[in-house]
Amino acid sequence: MYDIIGDIHGHADELVELLTKLGYAESAGCFRHPTRQVIFCGDFIDRGPHIPDVVRVARAMVEEDAAQAVMGNHEFNALAYHTFDPDSPDTYLRPHNSQNRKQHHQTQEQFSAEDLLHALEWFRTLPAALELDGLRIVHACWNRAAINVINSSIDELGPYSADFLKLATQKQHPLFNAIECVMKGPELNLPEGMTVTDKEGNVRKRIRIRWFESPDQHTWATYSLPVKTNLPHTGVPQNAPAMPYADDEPPVFVGHYWLPETSPAPLKPNVACLDYSVAKHGMLCAYRFDGETSLSVNRFVTVDSRDRGDGS
Numbered sequence: 001m002y003d004i005i006g007d008i009h010g011h012a013d014e015l016v017e018l019l020t021k022l023g024y025a026e027s028a029g030c031f032r033h034p035t036r037q038v039i040f041c042g043d044f045i046d047r048g049p050h051i052p053d054v055v056r057v058a059r060a061m062v063e064e065d066a067a068q069a070v071m072g073n074h075e076f077n078a079l080a081y082h083t084f085d086p087d088s089p090d091t092y093l094r095p096h097n098s099q100n101r102k103q104h105h106q107t108q109e110q111f112s113a114e115d116l117l118h119a120l121e122w123f124r125t126l127p128a129a130l131e132l133d134g135l136r137i138v139h140a141c142w143n144r145a146a147i148n149v150i151n152s153s154i155d156e157l158g159p160y161s162a163d164f165l166k167l168a169t170q171k172q173h174p175l176f177n178a179i180e181c182v183m184k185g186p187e188l189n190l191p192e193g194m195t196v197t198d199k200e201g202n203v204r205k206r207i208r209i210r211w212f213e214s215p216d217q218h219t220w221a222t223y224s225l226p227v228k229t230n231l232p233h234t235g236v237p238q239n240a241p242a243m244p245y246a247d248d249e250p251p252v253f254v255g256h257y258w259l260p261e262t263s264p265a266p267l268k269p270n271v272a273c274l275d276y277s278v279a280k281h282g283m284l285c286a287y288r289f290d291g292e293t294s295l296s297v298n299r300f301v302t303v304d305s306r307d308r309g310d311g312s
């Protein structure tokens with residue numbers, strides 16, 4: 001069966017510790033388990049201290065069939081950041097503005113130009129979503145129609161080719177919307193004049209939401225993911241971009257959401273997020289999946305971030 005691992009963001013020491021804790025051992029440059037396989041939820045790069053090591057470990061496992069992986073928004077962003085607009089060869093498809101440079105800075109610092117190209121080649125091979133026997137994995141949001149749009153665009157234009165990335169970075173293009181939904185998750189506009197500050201200090205007018213639940217019973221505070229108690233305790237608009245995930249669907253695992261809690265738990269019986277903010281003094285988190293249809297709080301396995309509590 002499968003051990004599903006959340007966002008790593010360059011924290012290679014924690015990754016090796018977690019793999020060891022899960023019973024994987026390195027042989028011939030690849031971590032393996034005699035009977036199990038890892039599934040990575042994406043976001044290997046940016047932020048942490050050992051990004052090339054994370055890519056090397058994860059890539060070897062995927063190429064040796066010891067793991068599978070989906071693409072995270074950071075891998076997608078890196079591909080667009082390093083690809084020129086096919087119609088304007090001096091312009092990158094993801095602008096090199098200060099916010100984007102800052103997000104990608106550690107990756108650029110730590111890779112040689114040649115090794116970064118090699119890493120980008122691997123990112124192009126990562127699927128947007130995985131559907132296996134009795135479970136689903138995606139970086140942010142399970143939406144069948146959006147996944148189909150991405151997969152058919154890959155068939156038509158080539159995997160993350162310049163033509164693919166051009167459409168995927170064109171605001172309001174169906175491929176742009178599909179990538180936003182699957183890799184970044186649907187977001188809800190805050191009421192006029194209200195903002196939140198994210199973990200990177202960016203002021204945002206939109207919040208990430210519990211897309212897998214209907215907005216009916218939610219307030220701004222509780223519909224936000226993670227929960228933000230400083231948001232209004234009043235109802236959210238009923239036209240919020242929800243993708244309610246039915247109770248009888250197979251379990252789905254996501255990363256992406258920077259959960260702050262120190263005791264991991266499913267978000268609902270068939271939905272779990274495995275991003276517990278290892279890049280922000282939190283934990284690297286895995287779930288040991290053995291085919292159950294109702295996820296258990298006892299199957300999460302974590303290791304603390306090595307830079308936990310140092311305030312940096």
Ligand SMILES: [Mn+2]
Pocket residue numbers: 007043072255256257275
């Ligand atoms: Mn992430």
